[in-house]
Amino acid sequence: MPKILHSADIHLDSPFRSGNAGKSEVRRRELRGTFSSLMMYIKDNGVALALLAGDLFDSESVTKNTADFFFGEMASVPGCRFVISPGNHDPYTSGSVYAVSDIPENVYIFSDTALNRFRFPEIGVDVYGYAFTKSTLDVCPFVGREPADSDMINILCAHADVGNPLSPYCPVSESDIAGTGFDYCALGHVHNSAGMKRVGNTYYAYSGCLEGRDFGETGHKGAIVLDIEKSRGIASVKAAGVRFSKRRYEICRADVSGCRTDDELMTKLRAAIVGKYGSDTLLRLILTGNVPPSLRISTDGIAARFGDGLFYFEVLDRTLPLYDSDALRSDPTIRGAFFRELLPLLENGSPEERADAARALRLGLMALNGEREE
Template sequence: MEPISVKVLHCADIHLDSPFADRDPEKAAVRRSELRGAFSSLMTYARLNEADIVLIAGDLFDSEFVTSETISLVLREFARNASCRFVISPGNHDPYTQNGIYDKTDFPPNVYIFDDNRLSVFSFDDLNTDVYGYAFTSPSLEYNPFAGRRPENSGRLNILCAHGELGAAASLNCPIKLTDITSGGFDYVALGHIHNSDGVSLANGVYYGYSGCLEGRDFGECGYKGALFGSINKTDGVCKADIRGLRFSKRRYEILTLNLTGMTDAEAVYDKISAAVEKKYGNDTSLRLVLEGEISPSLILSESIIRQNLENLFSLQIKNNTLPLFDYALLEKDQTIRGEYFRCLLPLLQGDEADRSDAALALRYGFSALAGSDIPAE
């Protein structure tokens, strides 16, 4: 048998035109345009590295609503990669529906889109490769269309391009059991839907994995994102894939939690925060800074000073979960209105979680007001 060798770019969950978590609408617009930029970089990479097949495992678009700007970008990029085949398995966010975006758009001839929620195949004879897949035809798909199915011709390179939720016993987003993959007889299973990637795994001769999304969109999708690229070779029925993750995201979301237990001095806290942030994060980062621990009740932090110190970040969200309970004996005996205010709140500060955070906030507001300062960090 002739050895088969195919270069594959596997991506998914690009969610073009998706909203982003950044609260500032200008920054959210920057992120949407950068997402289109990341998509263009991906397409340029496919062209320069001569990918034979680009697998798009669902959710290329974020919703039925796609701007004309985005659709013309996608068509232009597909047409510019004329020698590459694009295979699309519509997902739960961009299902194949009558008069939907996939149905009504005139795609170039090198684009192959699954349009049925049953398993079907596109055959590329020149590559001796079959690509199997299916489409979400509505926002949900409660069964796995490839469960119990095997490729028709084991002499070919058999790829499966699938949008679904691996490991979920029941799911509205195509529940996939690991055994559906490992006993299916496919050579490479390109998965989409989960936005974090663990790269490619190998089990029972089957390579499979999630590519993750192209750009994180909120703090549930932290880190740099991208796609998987590499070669798949099959000789005498034995497949070997060398496929690796590549970064395409322009920016990233990150969460940094700092424990401030025992701290009594605001300047020392600002220094600690700046040192911890500057070491790891720059202007490509949207950061959620979580402050926790028991701090001195007299320590009042200013959100605006923290923001000024961290101006270099792309955006910053501050969550102050500290509790003003460190070394409070002095304040407990304080005969001024500060002490009285603290004593009123103390039972709540030692109460359940909701009470604690309300009381901590009340204490920060109250002490700030008594000190004549601005509204403190939230």
């Protein structure tokens, strides 16, 4: 029973979006280190087959240094077979890194949009797949196709978008997957793994990315290790997630309703943050709830007070001012007119619009009272 690893969406040379330029460069270097850790795991654990389901590079423009690093890492593990299915970020083109680089003997790359197969009879596995040849792929190449040899362990390695019929990135449905006859579909494109699922006799999963790149990719990231057995044409698949990420993005929402003083605010924030995150964390703290207009919330001050020990920390103020809205709604003066003008955004705006409207209301009412924000 061969040991198989499934990974995707590595996005080497990605421009990390959070933090200053120096920390973004640290994250780019760490992403390379994470890929090296993946190779070390493959070597140390005797992985026979690694499925890399696309978007391994962040764009088609790959430096020679990055290409040499990428293929050199795989060449250093000659006992493992690497199968690559290029995705929408790293399509296979005549000038792509996949076409112009010296490819190690243990690396196998799909090169067109037709469904093709790499055979590995020595481990009893056939791997099917295809390549994006541009940034979009409107039709799924494997719908209606079945494996040629049902006695083999039949795996699909593919970049695809499940459950989104209008997607320009190879749309496919769960019923399409169930009808393929593949034993396991190793998918790429979705960066947050939801674990392995089964439809019919076919198992499928998104491995997620190796490292989160922004606050839309929270939590620890990694790859999936598979044990597949097959008896009388039916596969049994066991999957285990393995963490490889060096850092994690996290979002903490703190409801600070009821806080009337800075001390009360800091006490509530201390309970929400301290001891729960460390130097591996890029943290976004979102303040919510209703607070009196007299409470001056300084996001910079909060970041300075609680940011020590975190790799990156940002604070967003989404609180709303606690006013007597009924009184303001019926107020015939300019105060009421100002409140009623902002009311649609306060009640129905996006979180950002509500926050902006709340700040405008607080500053406006302060100005009408002859006050200034300190």
